Amino acid sequence: MRGVSGKRRGRDLPCHRRDNSQPTSEMGKDTKETKMKSRKGFLKHRKVILAIGIITVVVLAVALMLKTKKKGSAEELLTWKVERGDVIIDVVETGSLEAKDSKVIECEVEGQTRIITIVEEGTIISATDVINKRVLVELDSSDLRKKLDQEAITVQSASASYTDARESYHIRVKQNESDLKAAELKVKFGRMDLQKYIGKELAEQVIDASPDVALMVEHPSLGGDALQKKRKLETDIRLSEEEQALARDKLNWTIKLEDKGYETAEKRRADELALERQRVRTEETKTGLELFKTYEFPKEVEKLLSDYQEAVRELDRTEAKSRSELAKAESRLSSEERQRNSANERYQKVQEQIDKCILVAPQPGLVVYATEGWWREEAIIREGSMVRERQAIIRIPNTNIMLARAKVHESMISKVKEKQQAKVKVEALANMVFDATVDKVAILPNSQNRWLNPNLKVFDVDVMLGVTPPELKPGMSAEVRIIVDELEDVVYMPIQAVASKGEKRVCFVMTALGPKEREVQVGEYNDKFIEIKSGVDVGERVVLNAANLLEEGAERFKTRKAKEVDRAAIEQGTPIAEIQNQEQEPAVSSTEVQEEPTVRPPAPEVEKPSEGEREPRASRRGRQNQ
Numbered sequence: 120m121r122g123v124s125g126k127r128r129g130r131d132l133p134c135h136r137r138d139n140s141q142p143t144s145e146m147g148k149d150t151k152e153t154k155m156k157s158r159k160g161f162l163k164h165r166k167v168i169l170a171i172g173i174i175t176v177v178v179l180a181v182a183l184m185l186k187t188k189k190k191g192s193a194e195e196l197l198t199w200k201v202e203r204g205d206v207i208i209d210v211v212e213t214g215s216l217e218a219k220d221s222k223v224i225e226c227e228v229e230g231q232t233r234i235i236t237i238v239e240e241g242t243i244i245s246a247t248d249v250i251n252k253r254v255l256v257e258l259d260s261s262d263l264r265k266k267l268d269q270e271a272i273t274v275q276s277a278s279a280s281y282t283d284a285r286e287s288y289h290i291r292v293k294q295n296e297s298d299l300k301a302a303e304l305k306v307k308f309g310r311m312d313l314q315k316y317i318g319k320e321l322a323e324q325v326i327d328a329s330p331d332v333a334l335m336v337e338h339p340s341l342g343g344d345a346l347q348k349k350r351k352l353e354t355d356i357r358l359s360e361e362e363q364a365l366a367r368d369k370l371n372w373t374i375k376l377e378d379k380g381y382e383t384a385e386k387r388r389a390d391e392l393a394l395e396r397q398r399v400r401t402e403e404t405k406t407g408l409e410l411f412k413t414y415e416f417p418k419e420v421e422k423l424l425s426d427y428q429e430a431v432r433e434l435d436r437t438e439a440k441s442r443s444e445l446a447k448a449e450s451r452l453s454s455e456e457r458q459r460n461s462a463n464e465r466y467q468k469v470q471e472q473i474d475k476c477i478l479v480a481p482q483p484g485l486v487v488y489a490t491e492g493w494w495r496e497e498a499i500i501r502e503g504s505m506v507r508e509r510q511a512i513i514r515i516p517n518t519n520i521m522l523a524r525a526k527v528h529e530s531m532i533s534k535v536k537e538k539q540q541a542k543v544k545v546e547a548l549a550n551m552v553f554d555a556t557v558d559k560v561a562i563l564p565n566s567q568n569r570w571l572n573p574n575l576k577v578f579d580v581d582v583m584l585g586v587t588p589p590e591l592k593p594g595m596s597a598e599v600r601i602i603v604d605e606l607e608d609v610v611y612m613p614i615q616a617v618a619s620k621g622e623k624r625v626c627f628v629m630t631a632l633g634p635k636e637r638e639v640q641v642g643e644y645n646d647k648f649i650e651i652k653s654g655v656d657v658g659e660r661v662v663l664n665a666a667n668l669l670e671e672g673a674e675r676f677k678t679r680k681a682k683e684v685d686r687a688a689i690e691q692g693t694p695i696a697e698i699q700n701q702e703q704e705p706a707v708s709s710t711e712v713q714e715e716p717t718v719r720p721p722a723p724e725v726e727k728p729s730e731g732e733r734e735p736r737a738s739r740r741g742r743q744n745q
Contacts, residue, residue, distance in 0.1 A: 214525030218516025258476040284455040295441035302434040309427030318342025352408035359401035366394035484515035525599040526577035618665040
């Protein structure tokens with residue numbers, strides 16, 4: 120109280136100091152003593168509070184340790200009585216309800232596009248809506264419409280180019296026909312000129328065999344203009360020689376007549392001149408024939424033959440050129456046609472993309488948004504969201520036939536087969552249980568959430584419900600229990616009572632000295648019980664947390680139990696061998712009713728005698744030895 124008073128007095132002091140008057144010496148002395156007393160009281164209370172806090176912390180720590188130890192002891196001694204009976208081997212997994220037949224409306228627009236309008240989730244689509252083609256989703260098509268205008272211009276340009284290429288092709292075909300006709304006529308005319316000059320028979324021989332042209336003038340098959348000219352030259356020579364002979368005869372008569380005086384010398388000189396003229400003419404005709412045979416005939420034959428051969432080569436060139444030009448025209452026509460068709464296809468494709476921006480109701484049912492990746496804001500289906508090609512937007516399930524889809528771990532998938540019976544419990548409908556059948560087992564593991572846990576391998580299993588009440592909705596949570604096998608009249612225990620020790624399976628059987636490790640042969644198992652083929656008998660009690668015992672070591676518990684039994688025997692005066700023999704007693708009969716797991720209490724403690732009644736230790740030992 121003095122500390123509290125000191126504080127109050129200390130608080131009141133400043134109020135006096137607010138006065139303009141100065142404190143006296145006595146008052147200052149009193150104030151100093153009051154402060155010291157107040158400080159001592161505060162320190163004393165502080166020590167008391169600190170001591171109480173330390174004591175409280177220690178008490179709580181001890182209580183927590185005792186509680187933890189008590190709890191650990193209780194867990195360590197949880198037991199279960201081994202039983203014989205029927206065990207259903209099943210695989211239990213959680214899943215969700217889905218419709219067997221579900222129509223998925225996907226985005227078929229290439230790239231990404233934005234949702235303009237979408238029907239509200241949960242809307243019921245009727246058969247009338249399907250007939251009237253009710254619009255469920257409208258996607259943004261503004262960019263596509265701009266692209267459609269550009270493609271229309273491209274189509275017009277491509278069509279004009281195709282028309283020009285087509286007409287050019289037809290012109291080239293006609294031109295090739297004209298060029299080939301002209302070349303063929305030139306070859307024909309060349310052959311005819313050669314035949315006309317040397318004759319048809321000899322011309323064919325020249326064309327095919329190419330003989331010596333100089334010798335052809337004497338060839339018996341010679342004909343045509345060459346033969347005619349040769350004959351004319353030869354005739355001229357003969358006529359000239361005849362006329363020359365006549366002129367010589369006439370000159371000879373004139374000379375005879377002149378000698379007889381009948382003709383004059385002038386007449387004789389005139390006849391001599393006429394003879395000379397005929398001789399010169401004869402020489403000229405002979406020279407003309409020689410020139411014809413030596414130069415003119417070979418030259419003309421070579422020229423005509425060369426013209427014919429050149430005409431043939433020109434025909435070949437014309438044909439090659441015609442083929443080349445025609446190929447160019449065909450190539451251009453084909454290219455323009457492909458470009459036109461490609462432009463039309465692009466135009467049609469853009470038009471189809473615009474049409475695909477309007478998604479109508481395909482079948483009656485319930486509208487469910489196909490939202491993927493709820494943790495990503497951009498993956499939520501709603502107005503204004505971006506969707507990509509082939510992304511599901513809406514699912515319209517047929518709720519008349521429902522199934523439950525569960526994810527089974529890879530360690531259990533080998534037990535699950537199609538047509539197996541199953542039970543499906545739906546939590547949303549007051550834990551209703553439906554009969555079902557395994558409809559489909561996935562061949563490959565589900566990789567949808569592989570990035571969350573790459574080492575976790577689960578397989579999708581579809582379980583078909585036998586009946587589908589209207590209350591069932593897609594997406595409801597369900598527990599799927601697949602019945603793998605039904606074991607009859609087998610020994611079983613809880614699955615947590617068995618632990619792995621290397622390649623062996625062990626359990627811990629409770630004895631008078633504590634848990635004892637024992638190897639067992641196991642069979643099939645479910646999420647609660649496991650079949651025991653050998654190793655334990657019906658009625659024996661096994662420790663449930665076998666894995667913990669295996670980790671800590673059973674010897675530790677044996678030692679502790681042995682000490683407790685030894686202490687109890689000493690206090691009760693019971694021989695230790697009698698208590699140890701309890702371990703060899705037969706187990707409880709298998710006809711006993713299975714009890715719930717209980718906490719096995721420690722060995723009972725004997726009530727201790729009072730100080731006056733307690734015997735000396737030596738006396739107790741002697742009585743025990745007797």
